[in-house]
Amino acid sequence: MTATLAENLARAAEAIGNARYGVGFTGAGISVESGIPPFRGEGGVWNRYDPSILDLDTFMRSPERSWPAIKEMFTAFLGTGDRTPVEPNAAHRVLAKWEAEGRIKTVITQNIDGLHEAAGSRNLVEFHGHCRSLVCLSCGRRLPLNAETTAADVPKCPCGGLLKPDFVFFGEGIPPEALADSDEAARRTDCMVLVGTSGVVYPAASLPFLAKRNGAFVVEINPEPTSYTDAVVDVFLPLKAGEAMERLDELVSA
Ligand SMILES: [Zn+2]
Numbered sequence: 001m002t003a004t005l006a007e008n009l010a011r012a013a014e015a016i017g018n019a020r021y022g023v024g025f026t027g028a029g030i031s032v033e034s035g036i037p038p039f040r041g042e043g044g045v046w047n048r049y050d051p052s053i054l055d056l057d058t059f060m061r062s063p064e065r066s067w068p069a070i071k072e073m074f075t076a077f078l079g080t081g082d083r084t085p086v087e088p089n090a091a092h093r094v095l096a097k098w099e100a101e102g103r104i105k106t107v108i109t110q111n112i113d114g115l116h117e118a119a120g121s122r123n124l125v126e127f128h129g130h131c132r133s134l135v136c137l138s139c140g141r142r143l144p145l146n147a148e149t150t151a152a153d154v155p156k157c158p159c160g161g162l163l164k165p166d167f168v169f170f171g172e173g174i175p176p177e178a179l180a181d182s183d184e185a186a187r188r189t190d191c192m193v194l195v196g197t198s199g200v201v202y203p204a205a206s207l208p209f210l211a212k213r214n215g216a217f218v219v220e221i222n223p224e225p226t227s228y229t230d231a232v233v234d235v236f237l238p239l240k241a242g243e244a245m246e247r248l249d250e251l252v253s254a
Pocket residue numbers: 136137138139140141157158159160161
């Protein structure tokens with residue numbers, strides 16, 4: 001007999017409530033309700049730009065092609081210019097609340113939108129980097145990302161070097177600290193909550209498999225089943241991120 005949604009919510013809440021080392025693992029789907037379009041699929045950045053503009057070699061060869069698209073991404077993420085600032089939604093807020101309550105030890109995100117930090121998550125692994133700073137490809141210096149540092153068509157370091165956003169480009173490695181921290185969290189967790197991630201972008205996509213192999217209970221929140229659902233997931237909740245997390249929080253806090 002198939003469990004009802006209410007039964008599945010109760011099972012997930014019980015696992016989260018009992019967790020000694022809860023870990024949140026999130027992707028683009030958690031930010032959709034904040035108004036950030038996913039990269040892939042309808043309305044995604046990649047419908048309008050060739051993904052090669054964020055390939056490291058392409059960027060270094062022709063930064064003047066890449067920077068207009070990068071600036072458009074910053075506008076979408078950070079709400080600069082005439083856009084309203086983007087705010088965390090209920091799903092980000094519940095993860096931060098659970099961290100404050102000691103249920104969640106680490107949030108691992110593949111997103112570069114900064115919304116977990118804005119919601120108050122502290123022990124955060126930003127697997128693909130972030131949009132808070134720029135790094136000089138010549139001298140390694142970091143500058144804050146703001147209107148001033150990104151004013152030029154192709155932003156440059158005071159040393160003359162090319163500035164690159166501090167998120168991970170195609171053809172670029174995952175920051176070693178993020179790899180180590182997410183690996184450790186996935187090995188230690190006894191309850192992993194997946195929100196809005198479909199498991200297509202490696203190496204991040206392997207983390208729920210690692211958690212499962214180490215005995216974690218895995219909760220998945222996605223509107224549709226994904227490659228995780230039948231492979232590693234104990235409870236699948238086919239809901240929007242914000243609604244699912246609010247309903248779980250009510251049960252966990254009861
Ligand atoms: Zn420099």
